[in-house]
Each structure stands twice: as structure tokens, then as C-alpha cells.
Amino acid sequence: MPAKSMHLCEFIATEGAMSEYQYYEFQAIDRLLTTEQQATMRKLSSRVELSATRAAFNYSYGGFRGEPLKVLEQHFDALLYIANWGSKQLAFRLPRSAVAIEQLRPYTFGDEESILLDLLITPQYIILNLKIREEEGYGWIEGEGLLDLLIHLREAILRGDLRALYLFWLCGAADQAAWIAEAEAEELEPLSEPPVPPGLGQLDPALQAFAEFFAIDQDLIAAAAEASPALTVTHEPIERWVSLLPETERTTFLVRAAHGEPIGAELLRRLRQIGGAQGPLSANTTQRRTFRELQAAAMRQQQQRAQRERLAAERARLAKLEALAKREAQVWASIPGLLAKRTASGYDEGVALLAELRDLAVHQGQRAAFDTRLREATAPYIGSAALQRRLKEKRLE
Numbered sequence: 001m002p003a004k005s006m007h008l009c010e011f012i013a014t015e016g017a018m019s020e021y022q023y024y025e026f027q028a029i030d031r032l033l034t035t036e037q038q039a040t041m042r043k044l045s046s047r048v049e050l051s052a053t054r055a056a057f058n059y060s061y062g063g064f065r066g067e068p069l070k071v072l073e074q075h076f077d078a079l080l081y082i083a084n085w086g087s088k089q090l091a092f093r094l095p096r097s098a099v100a101i102e103q104l105r106p107y108t109f110g111d112e113e114s115i116l117l118d119l120l121i122t123p124q125y126i127i128l129n130l131k132i133r134e135e136e137g138y139g140w141i142e143g144e145g146l147l148d149l150l151i152h153l154r155e156a157i158l159r160g161d162l163r164a165l166y167l168f169w170l171c172g173a174a175d176q177a178a179w180i181a182e183a184e185a186e187e188l189e190p191l192s193e194p195p196v197p198p199g200l201g202q203l204d205p206a207l208q209a210f211a212e213f214f215a216i217d218q219d220l221i222a223a224a225a226e227a228s229p230a231l232t233v234t235h236e237p238i239e240r241w242v243s244l245l246p247e248t249e250r251t252t253f254l255v256r257a258a259h260g261e262p263i264g265a266e267l268l269r270r271l272r273q274i275g276g277a278q279g280p281l282s283a284n285t286t287q288r289r290t291f292r293e294l295q296a297a298a299m300r301q302q303q304q305r306a307q308r309e310r311l312a313a314e315r316a317r318l319a320k321l322e323a324l325a326k327r328e329a330q331v332w333a334s335i336p337g338l339l340a341k342r343t344a345s346g347y348d349e350g351v352a353l354l355a356e357l358r359d360l361a362v363h364q365g366q367r368a369a370f371d372t373r374l375r376e377a378t379a380p381y382i383g384s385a386a387l388q389r390r391l392k393e394k395r396l397e
Contacts, residue, residue, distance in 0.1 A: 021084040022059040023143030024068060026076040027151055029053075030095075030262040037075050044071075056144070069120065069127055078154055080147040086134035088214065090147075092154045094126045098266035099158065101126060106194035107165035109172040117168050128157065130168050132175070132214055146213065152206040158265035162197045164210050169194055170224060171216045173291045190290040193224070200228035219305060223297035227287050241271040321363050324356055331357060335377050339387065351390040358396060 032052040033041075041048050041055045044066050049056040055076070057064055072079045072093050081089035101119065104126070110116040120127035153164045173191060200221065203211065211221060242250070249270075256263050272278065289297075324331065331353055338350035354374060361370035374396060381387045391397045 020060065022057075022063060023080075023082050024057040024064055025080045025143060025147045026055045026072060027053060027078045027147055028075065029077040029151065029154065031260070033075065040075070058143075069129065073120075073122060073125060073127060078147060078151045080143060080150065082143040082146070087131070088133075089129070089131040090150060090210075090213070091127060091129045091131075092157065094128060094154070094158060095262070095266060096121070096124055096126050098269055099126055100269070103160075103162065104128065104165065107162065107169050109169050110176070115172045115175045117165065117172060128165075130214075132171065134215075146209075149206050149209045150213065153210060155265075156206070159268065161199075162195075163199055163203070163207055166194060166197055166200065166224070167207065167211055167216055167221065168214065170220050170294075171214045173294075174217055174220060190292060192288045192290050193294065196224065196227050196287065198229045199231040201225035202231050217298065219301040220294065220298040222301040222305075223294050226297060227289065236272070236277065237275065238268075238271055241275040244274045245270070318363075321360050324360050325364075328357070328360065332373065332377075339377065339381055342381075342384070344386065347384075347387050347390050351387070351394055351396065354391075354396055355394040358394075 033055075038050055038052070041050050044064070045057050047058070049058075068079055068081060068089075069091060072091055077093045079089065079091040081087065101121070104119055108117050108119060110118075115133070116129065116131045118129045118131075120129060157164065173193075203221075210216075211218070245253075253263055253267055335350050335353060338346045338353070340346070354377070358367075358370055358374075361367050378387065378391065388397065
């Protein structure tokens with residue numbers, strides 16, 4: 001699905017005029033903000049929440065005066081944007097020398113109108129840009145604190161863990177499911193999944209937060225995980241690889257590290273390259289399912305999950321009844337005192353207990369005996385409209 005020509009920054013700028021709630025947060029990871037950079041942030045807004053590693057902008061009216069992705073490129077490493085009419089955006093600035101662009105490209109997806117996973121290439125950086133707009137919106141949602149967990153995904157991507165990208169591809173494909181079905185009905189080439197990374201069945205807290213943030217269907221994730229091998233602890237012979245680096249290259253890395261440059265991801269990529277290894281998190285490029293196949297698998301996952309939930313609920317119900325049976329006499333003994341209070345709280349608690357006793361009687365096949373005791377317990381309050389209403393609500397009348 002080709003992207004449209006409007007740049008994302010321009011798209012967001014047009015949305016600013018209709019703002020009710022917008023939240024932008026930028027975080028720096030590789031370096032602290034300089035005094036000059038902090039001054040630049042204050043020029044964007046006098047109400048900015050600012051530190052040496054973070055800038056947050058909260059708007060109830062109006063909009064951001066800068067270009068978010070340009071601000072990210074020039075000053076920060078991560079951006080989160082959220083607006084209550086349905087827009088969400090997560091973007092990372094990655095050092096171009098630390099990432100293989102060809103490994104990221106298969107996951108690009110979408111268009112500016114609904115959902116987008118895009119790569120913006122600059123001489124120094126790759127801006128990994130993930131954005132979604134839900135037509136219905138989702139009411140008022142606070143953005144503060146969301147980036148603190150999601151930001152760990154940047155380091156994971158730099159080290160070759162592409163699970164977040166695959167999950168977002170799932171989100172985009174699900175969003176375009178109707179379009180995909182229409183294209184396949186016209187016998188166009190079906191949409192196939194990108195390379196499947198290992199560990200989709202073992203999401204860490206950051207990936208779980210990512211899936212929740214973008215509302216990615218859990219059954220679809222489970223279906224995708226069927227072709228995703230489990231994560232395994234793999235020892236990489238880094239010490240041996242270091243010895244393979246030419247001396248001049250080792251010296252260059254050392255000098256850069258001494259100057260405080262964040263060389264870890266770039267060095268690891270180079271060591272894997274010189275050692276002839278793809279890395280323990282390399283994606284599976286052989287098995288490529290269509291999205292229709294993933295949908296069918298997700299339906300099976302949904303049915304299996306529903307069955308598990310029903311069984312779990314039934315086990316919990318039976319356990320609760322068994323526990324109640326052991327204290328049935330005490331519960332019956334507490335009913336008269338609760339009803340005698342003739343208060344709302346007394347009626348609420350008493351009727352709730354009677355409903356539990358009714359369920360126990362049905363389970364034991366003693367409903368007739370329960371009905372007799374119920375009439376005896378409630379007879380003194382036959383004229384209480386408040387109690388009768390509560391009994392009716394619980395179907396105990």
C-alpha cells in the first residue's frame with residue numbers, strides 16, 4: 001500500500017488546530033541535552049516540562065509549534081505523541097551506522113490516513129516512525145509515563161530484536177483487513193507477512209506495553225507466534241570477534257568510546273558482520289504466511305482462549321461454592337442480623353449472601369429447601385420496598 005505524499009509532520013500540524021488533548025514527549029538516551037538544546041525547547045513552549053534528558057509538551061488548546069520528527073532528529077532519541085481524537089505515534093532516532101536498513105524495510109507499511117510504519121533516512125540517522133489514527137478516537141487518555149517503558153524497545157531494535165516492528169505490521173494489516181480482502185477477491189497478490197522474529201510468544205514488559213498502546217489483537221499475536229521460534233540463550237564469541245577487527249578499526253572504536261559516543265550497537269553489528277553471524281534474534285525469512293492465513297489462525301486462537309477462559313471460570317465457580325459449603329451455617333446465621341439493620345448497606349450485603357446461598361443450593365440440588373429458608377428469613381420485611389427491589393434484582397423474589 002503506497003504511502004501518500006503528505007509528510008507526517010505536515011499531517012500532525014494540520015490536526016493541531018482541532019486539539020482537545022495532545023501530548024508530546026521526547027527523550028534523549030545517547031547524550032544529555034546541551035544548554036543550547038534546552039533553550040531551544042523552551043522557545044517551543046514556555047510550559048515545557050524539561051530536564052537534561054526529557055521534554056514534554058501538554059496541550060489542551062493549540063498545538064506543537066515545531067516539527068516533531070525534525071525535533072527528534074536534531075535533539076532526541078525517542079518521541080511519543082498522543083491525541084484524544086485517535087492519533088498515536090512512537091518514533092525512534094537510530095544511528096544509521098548501527099542499523100541495517102535492509103532488515104527494517106520489510107516491515108514498512110501503510111499510509112498517512114490511518115496507519116504507518118515508515119523509515120526516514122538522513123545522513124546520520126534512521127528515523128523509525130510508527131503512527132496510527134483510529135477514526136473513532138478513544139476519549140481522554142493521559143500520555144505521561146507511557147514512553148518510560150516503550151523507550152526500551154529502541155535498544156532492542158538496535159541489537160537486532162525486530163519483534164516490535166513485526167507487531168506493528170500486524171496492527172497495520174488488521175487495520176487494513178477489509179482492503180486486503182477486497183484486493184484478494186480481485187485476485188491481486190495476497191498480503192504476506194514480513195520475516196518472523198523469534199520470541200513472539202515471549203513478550204517482555206516493553207513489548208506488552210507496546211501491544212497495549214497500539215491495541216494489537218492478542219489472538220493475532222498468538223497466531224503469529226505459531227511460526228516464531230522460542231528465544232534461546234545464545235553465546236556470541238565477542239572476544240574472538242574483537243580480535244578479528246583490524247587494529248586501526250579497533251583503535252577508532254576505542255577513541256570514539258573515550259569521547260563518550262554510544263558505539264555499543266554499531267560495534268556489535270560490526271562484530272557480527274566480521275564473525276559471519278546474523279545474531280541470536282535473526283528473523284525467519286523462509287516461512288511466509290498470508291494475512292488471511294494469520295486471520296484464520298487468530299480465529300482458532302480466539303476459540304481456544306475462550307474455551308480456556310470458560311474452563312477457568314467454571315473451576316473458580318466450583319471452588320467458590322465448595323468454600324461456601326464449608327461455612328454455609330455461619331452465612332445463614334448472619335442473614336437475620338444484616339436484614340434487621342434495615343439499612344441500604346445491610347440489605348445489600350444480606351441479599352448478596354442470599355444470592356450466593358441460592359447458587360450453592362442449585363449446585364447441591366436443594367433449591368426447594370433454600371426457597372423455604374429464604375421465605376422465612378425475609379418474611380419480617382415483606383413490606384420493605386427497598387429489600388423487595390434488591391431481591392428482585394437478584395431474582396430471589
